Amino acid sequence: MHYSVFKVISQGLKGNKGWTRQWRDPEPRKEYDVVIIGAGGHGLATAYYLAKEFGIRNVAVLEKGWLGSGNIGRNTTIIRSNYLLPGNEPFYEFSMKLWEGLEQDFNYNAMVSQRGIINLYHNDGQQAAFLRRANAMRMAGADAVMLDQDALRKICPFLDFENARFPIKGGLMQPRGGTVRHDAVAWGYARGADSRGVDIVQNCEVTGFQITNGVCTGVETSRGPIKAKKVAVCVAGSSSRVMEKAGMRLPIESHVLQAFVSEGLKPIIPGVVTFGAGHFYVSQSDKGGLVFGGDLDGYNTYAQRGGLPVVEDVCEGGMAIMPMIGRARLLRSWGGIMDMSMDGSPFIDRTPVDGLYFNGGWCYGGFKATPASGFCFAHLIAKDEPHEVAAAYRLDRFRRGAMIDEKGMGAQPNLH
Numbered sequence: 360m361h362y363s364v365f366k367v368i369s370q371g372l373k374g375n376k377g378w379t380r381q382w383r384d385p386e387p388r389k390e391y392d393v394v395i396i397g398a399g400g401h402g403l404a405t406a407y408y409l410a411k412e413f414g415i416r417n418v419a420v421l422e423k424g425w426l427g428s429g430n431i432g433r434n435t436t437i438i439r440s441n442y443l444l445p446g447n448e449p450f451y452e453f454s455m456k457l458w459e460g461l462e463q464d465f466n467y468n469a470m471v472s473q474r475g476i477i478n479l480y481h482n483d484g485q486q487a488a489f490l491r492r493a494n495a496m497r498m499a500g501a502d503a504v505m506l507d508q509d510a511l512r513k514i515c516p517f518l519d520f521e522n523a524r525f526p527i528k529g530g531l532m533q534p535r536g537g538t539v540r541h542d543a544v545a546w547g548y549a550r551g552a553d554s555r556g557v558d559i560v561q562n563c564e565v566t567g568f569q570i571t572n573g574v575c576t577g578v579e580t581s582r583g584p585i586k587a588k589k590v591a592v593c594v595a596g597s598s599s600r601v602m603e604k605a606g607m608r609l610p611i612e613s614h615v616l617q618a619f620v621s622e623g624l625k626p627i628i629p630g631v632v633t634f635g636a637g638h639f640y641v642s643q644s645d646k647g648g649l650v651f652g653g654d655l656d657g658y659n660t661y662a663q664r665g666g667l668p669v670v671e672d673v674c675e676g677g678m679a680i681m682p683m684i685g686r687a688r689l690l691r692s693w694g695g696i697m698d699m700s701m702d703g704s705p706f707i708d709r710t711p712v713d714g715l716y717f718n719g720g721w722c723y724g725g726f727k728a729t730p731a732s733g734f735c736f737a738h739l740i741a742k743d744e745p746h747e748v749a750a751a752y753r754l755d756r757f758r759r760g761a762m763i764d765e766k767g768m769g770a771q772p773n774l775h
């Protein structure tokens with residue numbers, strides 16, 4: 360079914376009785392050309408682009424829970440391409456361009472809202488670093504605007520510019536950054552993949568790999584074995600646990616990251632505001648809730664639930680730059696499992712096992728990467744060659760000393 364405004368009106372007149380299911384609920388077959396593990400954003404986008412761009416439709420996406428139950432439905436919905444390094448910026452800008460055409464492409468309302476993202480700076484050194492980043496962005500075809508304090512005051516008059524510890528001097532703005540309704544992205548990709556013949560199998564946990572003489576020939580699942588010519592892993596926070604079943608140890612640690620939503624307020628925040636020094640970021644949803652987050656809980660875990668010290672820390676960050684947030688009531692909070700790599704950058708690569716491909720290590724940034732990650736992973740699986748914008752995301756980069764350390768912080772996941 361093609362969605363359009365005419366469809367909405369005609370269905371409204373008919374009592375909304377004619378809508379059909381958005382994707383099927385198929386039984387897994389015994390064999391596929393490609394099996395993708397994980398129906399999060401990246402797994403579903405990979406299936407969609409495999410079918411749409413590379414003509415590979417005999418594909419299954421296997422999901423241990425329900426579609427969208429992982430981080431794709433738990434993130435704070437921010438998209439941006441304000442990166443510095445040549446290994447990263449072209450990839451994220453490619454993703455931004457895909458976001459810009461996504462709703463027309465997969466015929467689904469994902470509420471892509473390019474309201475702008477602002478990174479605050481507090482001193483001359485930070486301003487110079489942001490100016491360098493702005494130039495790197497422009498060279499990769501992205502948009503960047505340096506805001507001085509006066510310009511920032513006009514956009515965000517509510518900020519505490521005279522904060523004693525972090526006086527706000529200005530910001531780096533990317534006007535094309537913004538937010539997207541996260542679960543609609545999963546649904547849109549799922550519907551687009553399903554309509555092209557991809558089987559999305561929920562409640563089907565992958566419990567092992569069939570590997571003979573260094574070649575992966577299928578997977579073991581809670582619903583029986585499934586053969587595949589190629590197996591692609593997209594399980595985000597569960598990466599180390601799943602790849603361990605293939606005998607691989609990854610440069611990834613899992614941590615929990617929390618998100619928060621306040622009660623609904625009148626429109627106040629025009630776009631996304633990021634306070635890097637205090638690790639706090641906030642936007643306002645269409646329903647009026649302030650959607651915000653901060654730092655990781657500092658311990659390794661596979662739990663989708665965080666601790667109270669980080670709740671306090673994040674709220675302190677919010678209070679520091681916009682004290683009026685203290686009067687809002689916190690409505691909801693939740694956690695998601697973050698696959699933190701050692702240099703803060705992801706992997707889209709083949710593995711030492713033939714026919715087994717890996718996508719992970721997305722850290723804080725995996726939602727905005729969803730379209731490009733799916734496209735580039737599909738490219739790698741279809742052609743056995745990396746896409747040019749994802750060529751740096753190799754698993755062996757630590758051995759080669761070719762880390763992509765965006766922040767220049769060092770080889771520890773909690774620093775990125």
Ligand SMILES: Cc1cc2nc3c(=O)[nH]c(=O)nc-3n(C[C@H](O)[C@H](O)[C@H](O)COP(=O)(O)OP(=O)(O)OC[C@H]3O[C@@H](n4cnc5c(N)ncnc54)[C@H](O)[C@@H]3O)c2cc1C
Nearest residue numbers: 397399400401423429430431434435437565695725726727
């Ligand atoms: C609180 C929070 C806020 C965030 N905010 C942002 C943000 O604002 N912007 C941004 O760019 N990124 C953000 N992120 C990061 C982003 O959400 C993730 O990097 C990204 O969603 C991960 O990719 P995914 O969507 O494929 O993961 P997921 O949705 O987690 O998908 C992985 C899937 O694999 C499944 N799975 C695991 N093991 C198995 C198995 N053995 N068999 C079958 N299936 C399995 C899981 O059930 C899950 O559904 C945030 C993350 C969190 C937790």
